[in-house]
Amino acid sequence: MPEVLEAEQARSLIEVAARGRVIARVHAPDSWYLKRGLTPKGARAALRGLVLSTARRRGKLILVDTERPGQPGRPSRPDDDSSGPTLGLHLGMSGRVIVDGRAAGDPLVYASNRDVPAWRRFGLRFADGGALWIRDPRRLGSVELDPCEDRLGPDATELSLTALRGALANRRAPLKAVLMDQSRVAGLGNLLTDEVLWRAGLDPVRSAGTLDARASARLHRAIVTTLRVLGRRGGSHTGDLMAARIPGGACPRDGAALLRRTVGGRTTYSCSAHQI
DNA sequence: GATGACCTGTGA
DNA sequence: TCACAGGTCATC
Numbered sequence: 001m002p003e004v005l006e007a008e009q010a011r012s013l014i015e016v017a018a019r020g021r022v023i024a025r026v027h028a029p030d031s032w033y034l035k036r037g038l039t040p041k042g043a044r045a046a047l048r049g050l051v052l053s054t055a056r057r058r059g060k061l062i063l064v065d066t067e068r069p070g071q072p073g074r075p076s077r078p079d080d081d082s083s084g085p086t087l088g089l090h091l092g093m094s095g096r097v098i099v100d101g102r103a104a105g106d107p108l109v110y111a112s113n114r115d116v117p118a119w120r121r122f123g124l125r126f127a128d129g130g131a132l133w134i135r136d137p138r139r140l141g142s143v144e145l146d147p148c149e150d151r152l153g154p155d156a157t158e159l160s161l162t163a164l165r166g167a168l169a170n171r172r173a174p175l176k177a178v179l180m181d182q183s184r185v186a187g188l189g190n191l192l193t194d195e196v197l198w199r200a201g202l203d204p205v206r207s208a209g210t211l212d213a214r215a216s217a218r219l220h221r222a223i224v225t226t227l228r229v230l231g232r233r234g235g236s237h238t239g240d241l242m243a244a245r246i247p248g249g250a251c252p253r254d255g256a257a258l259l260r261r262t263v264g265g266r267t268t269y270s271c272s273a274h275q276i
Numbered sequence: 277g278a279t280g281a282c283c284t285g286t287g288a
Numbered sequence: 289t290c291a292c293a294g295g296t297c298a299t300c
Contacts, residue, residue, distance in 0.1 A: 002294040002295060003294055003295095006294080032283090060295080090295085090296090091294095091295090092283095092294095092295055092296080093283090093284095093293065093294065093295055093296095094283095094284085094285085094293085094294085094295095108294075109293090109294070110286090110292085110293045110294055111284095111285075111286090111293075111294085112284095112285055112286070119284095137283090137284060137285060138282095138283055138284050138285070138293085138295095139282090139283050139284070140282075140283065140284090140295060140296075141295085142296095172277085173277060174277090177277070177278090180295095182295090182296080189294050189295070190293095190294055190295085191294050192294080235294090236294055237294075262278095264277085264278085265277090265278070265279070265280090266294095266295095267292085267293085
């Protein structure tokens with residue numbers, strides 16, 4: 001579940017349902033799914049016996065901190081460093097987080113939602129009997145330890161107007177490509193970006209650096225509003241433009257023909273009339 | 277900065 | 289059988 005809203009649903013599920021639980025077993029049946037040198041053996045050694053603590057998120061990357069459990073009879077001193085590695089989870093195109101059999105949010109639109117055991121790419125079995133799984137049919141998600149968070153730009157849900165203007169400044173690339181560049185703004189994917197630009201009335205192919213102060217302010221408002229509204233509705237697939245994302249679709253706002261193009265390497269829908 | 281590659285499932 | 293899919297990476 002791929003964009004920032006789905007990552008946030010998954011993060012929230014982990015925080016609410018898995019925080020404080022002890023990892024008894026680590027399942028890594030698909031070593032291809034582990035990235036940056038992590039092996040099934042290494043994951044087991046690093047995680048077994050630890051407690052899940054805070055679940056954070058930056059863009060689409062979910063970060064789950066861990067702690068070593070306190071030793072019974074040996075009260076921990078304030079200067080004890082009891083922190084363990086941070087588990088980095090990325091859901092790719094079709095991944096979902098499942099805790100105790102429950103998945104966060106709506107079913108995915110462009111991926112199968114069946115629970116095929118073979119699609120479980122990574123799992124933590126808890127000492128209390130429950131489990132956290134990542135189910136991912138397409139295997140484009142990933143698991144890593146202590147991911148580098150600096151490769152990501154500011155999170156889209158906390159993006160200031162100043163930061164947005166900085167991300168766009170002097171860029172000749174299409175507006176959409178810049179917004180989807182995770183090192184500039186973290187969290188926006190294909191559907192959200194199309195919805196944002198549609199709401200802002202901006203052409204996806206427009207060179208990012210050409211936005212004046214008014215246009216970038218409009219874009220910033222559209223990002224804030226889109227994330228808030230679609231977040232409440234339940235995810236990236238609940239945008240107003242979504243239903244019209246079909247060949248020959250019409251703009252839900254003014255009825256004009258929608259354009260279907262490839263921008264930034266992704267299928268892009270935009271209104272031929274009001275996105276300029 | 278556009279393109280293809282990665283991997284697999286689904287629906288036409 | 290083919291086109292397509294909400295992501296990311298390496299490569300020209």
